[in-house]
Amino acid sequence: MPQTQEHTVKAFDQDIGQLRGLISQMGGLAESAIADAMIALQRGDATLAERIAADDKRIDAMETEVERTAVRIIALRAPMADDLREVVAALKIASVIERIGDYAKNIARRVPRIESEHRIEPLSILPAMGRMAAAMVHDVLNAFAARDPEAALAVCERDNALDDFYDSIFRTLVTFMVENPKTISECAQLLFVAKNLERIGDHATNVAEMVYFAATGVRLVERERGVD
């Protein structure tokens, strides 16, 4: 390999390493935000909820940083084929993680809208769903870091269980609202929280599909997923 080409290859590897590092960091922040949002919700902790919203700005700033870095890599290194696919995947993954962060922030924002005096019963069923969604985010980031298409596939396969969990919580909440009309406004907030968690799972699955594509060049068949 001529020296200049080798130099370019190394520079590209460094650049893409920087992109991957930024994305892993973003993912870590998003994962903590989900866990913290569920704690804030359980405890009715408005201070923690505010901190989550403030921390989300860091995730947003990192997405902008990923975008700038990716554009710089494309402009300077003019990557081809696999390399270009990896840079484009990084751009898209960062934008999905940014949205996962937004969902966590959104859950946190609902905390002050739920009266802390009566800790309504359905609150107790949400943390397990929160853990399931956060675990999907955690695992897809590991799959991304390891460029492991099999691990990515395993995350996709867990999305159905999360969807079923959501359906069951939806039914539970509606039943509870019928029996306790005074809690309707709060239960409506919890319906949105459950939907946010279900959406986090969809986005983790979306990242998993991108990791799979970036690693193999093969697109997984587009799954049927809703949005809310």
Next chain:
Amino acid sequence: MPQTQEHTVKAFDQDIGQLRGLISQMGGLAESAIADAMIALQRGDATLAERIAADDKRIDAMETEVERTAVRIIALRAPMADDLREVVAALKIASVIERIGDYAKNIARRVPRIESEHRIEPLSILPAMGRMAAAMVHDVLNAFAARDPEAALAVCERDNALDDFYDSIFRTLVTFMVENPKTISECAQLLFVAKNLERIGDHATNVAEMVYFAATGVRLVERERGVD
């Protein structure tokens, strides 16, 4: 200008024209999908609802086409600065329009879950909100086609009115649920529909911000927006 360079410029303009055309088409489909979803919801028309879900696959396919075209442009033309920014903006805008289409599909999917025998009263307040959201999508696509930053800004400014509309519908629905507990399950579906429309407005605003940035190189200050 040397002949080859002129040739490259023309080729780039053609390529970017193709991208813009694809995005306008996608936007038109998404706009119709919103209008049709609201009609299906009003009429309880499950057949129309199914057609919307089927048509959404065309929007998805077009997003993939935009992605392929953008990657090809970057690889072949190695655009710099403003041109690169426009290609990256096109990629991101296509992904947002794809999501707007998903929201319309999601509204359509709720149609069979709402009993058609009793057309519950709150159904009547949703179409106006649907029109407001669809108009934002329509206008932001015009701003994109005309590369008009002022028109893009005007779309951003309408998002607050849509948010207020959502808040008012949320309150109306909760009050209705308290007074008519038998309709809770259906009203919960309508809560999600209203939230979907509010999210469509957020996404139109998001596109408007990208159009503004692509046209001026200046980022609008990140607005505070939720996600659901």
